Amino acid sequence: MSTTTSHTPESEGPSRPARLIQNESTTEIPVHLLFRDDPDPVSVPLRPAVVARRQGMGEQPRLRRPAPARPSPVIEVDPALGERPARVLPGAVGVFAGACGLAGGVATSWWAGVLPPLAVHALGLPRYAGAGLGPAQWAVYATAGALALFGFGGLARGRTGRAWVLGLFGRYRGTVRRTGLMWVNPLVLRRRVDVRLRHWRSEAMPAADASGVALRVVALVVWRVRDTARATLGVEDHETYLRACVEAALARVPVETPGSGRCSGDGSGERLTRLVAADAAPVGLEVFAVQPLRVEYAPEVAAAMHRRRIAALDAQHRASVLTSVVDSVEDTVTRLTMRGLVELDDYERKALVKDLTVAFCAGRGEAGR
Template sequence: MIQDRTSFSKNGYLMLVVLLALTAFDFALLTQAKGLFFGVILIGAVILALCFVGFYMVQPNQGKVMTLFGAYAGTDKTPGLRWTIPFYLRKSISLRVRNFESGRLKVNDKAGNPIEIATVVVWSVQDTAEALFEVDDYESFVTIQSEAALRTLATCYPYDQYQEDEVALRSHGQQIAASLREEIQARLKKAGIQVHEARISHLAYAPEIANAMLQRQQAAAIIAARSKIVDGAVGMVEMALDKLTEQGVVELDEERKAAMVSNLLVVLCGDKNAQPVINSGSLY
């Protein structure tokens, strides 16, 4: 495996001054040289002219990957004007943070329900040598592997939380994002890519089951609300009976208590407001 390393390079401004001075000196000698000495000076001028090919510019958060006759020679990440061996071939690669949003993928969750899911991945090149030489096209590699990781993650978790301690795609956003980042990072490590963040940007049931699942969610919400109402109503009825007995307001036998409990539960649990009935006769 090719590892990223620093290439041979020098400060371009310093080398520019040196080469200009040597060129001026060589030109002065060339005007006075004759015979064999003239040929030596002329060869020196050609070498100096070739040295000017070694200048290049490195932008901030950019790397220059250098190869020498097909062999990796290193990467220069120092910004500014630089100089290196003229025979080096130099290729620019961006080290800036990038992001992309995947398309909406249709997959089945852990429960087998078809869902639509998409992700946003924030990434950057960490190892320039691996990015260029370990994979054919690292940008395409990031896209394809991120979508493959998203498909794998979606099949490991249900869309909704059906049990109290169950991790679901919709209810555990932070945990799902961490798992997704780890899954993508494991796939992109070989390409020298660092994943900074990965989050689900779109999550929904597939259109063919969306209506049925909406009704299921509504039914679950109604059941949960009714359960809470019943718990509260039972507590209120119990408190009312205890208060009546404790303060001696009225004495009720078991049959009358059952009727009172039934009436109170109807009033407290009903969807509509109760209509009061005034009893103008005796208690019984």
């Protein structure tokens, strides 16, 4: 019995099927392709993943791009609200209309025969028995009275530095900046506005320095009304609004502490002016300067900061005295040795320096008292 055994070389093993990775939604990929060494791989640009919102599920996307920085909110007033000149007539027109109304009333009274004889004689009118008061006379009376009321009731006097904001039935009708006697429709509502250059000295307002220490600041604000329509109709009270703008600016801008040696109106004043001017411009106010006049510590920290200030001044004084004593001792020892008056070794030099330092410090202490 012969048994035939076939020897197969190790290198020639039985052929096995290539291992495959299978996926539900992909084709079969050989395993060796996943770990292939590519000497020059080709870079494939990748796009940022975008996850779409599922309809009807109310879910938000998981990956979101950073939203751009939003600018600071800008105060906006009605763009249609702006100062424009109002239509007015010279004052002579109103005087003439009122005089005509009075003359019509007097003539109607003479026509009706109700004018007193003394007035007839004073006016030089002829004697007339009169037709009596009838519908025609009453109609002329009403017309003459309305003419006189409109003529004299619409007279107004414009002053330098003052303006009139006119409104009719809740609607802005214009601004009058004219001076002298003029005639304005008596049915319109008039609001007087001061348009002169004004300055306002505030009360002590809360503020803080660069370190966050509480302060009280009295500021001087130089301003004027530039747009009367926005200042009167765009805000309830423009003076109260300006005060709130100054208070808000003081809360954002650090103010120099008292006794810091720097002028508090140089840096902080410019920043305060820019902030207040930007906040007040939309309501028709023009701010020229906001300067801190008086800066002091708040009552709750005033005592502590006063003690700290005294301690700093005392330390500064002691440092200056010590520097002066050291300079005096050095100058004395140098002169003694340079002129050959004494010959000192290291031990004697140290002893001399010590004695001179004590003597000079004692002398300065007695002189300071």
